[in-house]
Amino acid sequence: MSIKAPRYSDTAVTIADVINYLEQKTQLPNEHNLPIPGIVVGDVNNTVTGILISLDITEAVLDEAIEKRCNFIVVNQPLFSQPLVQIIPENYAGRCMIKAIKHELTIYVFSTNLDHLGRGASHRITNLIDLQNTLPIIPQKVILHRLTTFVPPYSEKYLIQSLCQAGAVLATQNLVDVTNNVHYKTVPEPLLHFSISSKLEFSKESQLTFIVPTPCKESVIQTLFHVHPYEKVTYYLEQVEVTLNNMGSGLLGTLPVELPAKYFLKYIKTKLTLSYLQHTNCFDRPIKKVAVYAGNGSWLLKEILNRKIDAFITAGLQYEQFLEANDKTLLIDIGYHATRLGLKRLILALLSKEFNNIVILRCKTMTNPVHHIND
Incomplete structure (x- = not known):
């Protein structure tokens, strides 16, 4: 089995590249009380010198990023809950913002629940x-599309391969009796040995049904028109809601x-x-x-x-x-901090799959501000 190489193994990575990857990988429903992910401060066009993953932002975390030459900080908890009226050193959020700007650090809030x-x-x-x-x-519900089309048996394999490469997943395939006035167009190179004609045919066709993720819909339809041997392509596309019993909240x-x-x-x-x-x-x-x-x-x-x-x-x-x-x-x-333990490791694993030519570190600074007296 071949293993897909990370896309950015030999190229410079910008902060925007990392953010786009995270947001595409985790296009998830917005849950209650989850802040919207996004940039707090910084220039996304900068090249990544290193990534530091933290649960919270404190001045000590910024110092660790500076020491380890990480100019991009991925953090789970927002720096402030209300918009800042002033960015001044007299308050915690202002001091962090000033230090981040001074040292050209970019802070990105990644609050997505990876469940x-x-x-x-x-x-x-x-x-x-x-x-x-x-x-x-709460199982996750996703909107998908069911695509049904008909193709001559000799084109079946090529069409399936092409649509699957575009992001579709084959669900069913069946032979059905059809009567068509068929108008062939120029066929792809793998099919050139078949005759090109226009006539009424009584034959069998393969009825193919695919499940298509919403982001791939346009690409799959364009591929269908491009590789199908008929000038007039018969297809049906319907939206379906699917419950994923292995993913959710x-x-x-x-x-x-x-x-x-x-x-x-x-x-x-x-x-x-x-x-x-x-x-x-x-x-x-x-x-x-x-x-x-x-x-x-x-x-x-x-x-x-x-x-x-x-x-x-x-x-x-x-x-x-x-x-x-x-x-x-x-x-x-059990407390907010305790529920998030292990989250830095999960984000590290997610990023390491795609970016293997940059330094990605888990923050070692303890950030939990809540303490209790134990008897």
């Missing part, structure tokens, strides 16, 4: 606590064995090496069915309660949500 790619931070947590038979809490699974609620809390605290967690009251029924969302999962609470899930591990929950969930599900808030 939709099937390898997000939620997957890391479910692996650590040994959840089995996992499925997304968060994960839902089952524990290998049932655990009493109080032991389950100790179990996840140990498995996730947590210094603290917040939770609702422990109830009498055992914990078996567990949901995980790495990030602010408050928007999923009604779904969790409706599906009667035993425990929900997430972050960003409000006081009134603990009241609502009390005695219905074991609601567990």
Whole structure:
């Protein structure tokens, strides 16, 4: 099996190249409370000298980028939640902006939940606590197109190969009886040995059905017109919504064995090496069915309660949500920082597949500003 070489292995890479790759790779539905990815500061036309991946932006993170000669910082958490009225050194965001501009650093917020790619931070947590038979809490729905066309059997192989190269995926192929007044055009070189004529034919044709991703639709249709042997091409194109049961928001699974609620809390605290967690009251029924969302999962609470899930591990929950969930599900808030652990490694793996001629580093600076007193 051949392995596709990274596109940028021998060429200079601009910051715009990296951003375009990330955004094309993760064209995902916008979830609740997720900031829109984008540039905070910097020139995207600069050539990348190195990439530093961080969870948050602090002055110490900028110092690390400068020291390691990384002029592009990919960060998960936005630098500020409200538009800045002033960029002045008297506030944290202003100081970071001034330093970034002074040292020609570009900061890009990459807040996408990688759960939709099937390898997000939620997957890391479910692996650590040994959840089995996992499925997304909210499966991802994508809009695709179903393309149906008819072609003489001798052109079938060439047409399939051409459309698949353009991005289509063959779904079905069947022989059907047809009566056509066929007008042949100049055929591609692989088919030149066939006769060219115009006449009424009683024959069989191959009915081919393809699934076409939306970004490839125009390319596939143009390829169909170009390689089809008929002057008049018969085809049908319809839009379909497909649910992907292996990708989506968060994960839902089952524990290998049932655990009493109080032991389950100790179990996840140990498995996730947590210094603290917040939770609702422990109830009498055992914990078996567990949901995980790495990030602010408050928007999923009604779904969790409706599906009667035993425990929900997430972050960003409000006081009134603990009241609502009390005695219905074991609601567990492990803190925003803990849910994102492992995210830097995931982004590094994503970028390394495409860019192997630039330095890509995980930030070593600790950025969690929240601390707790432990007894």
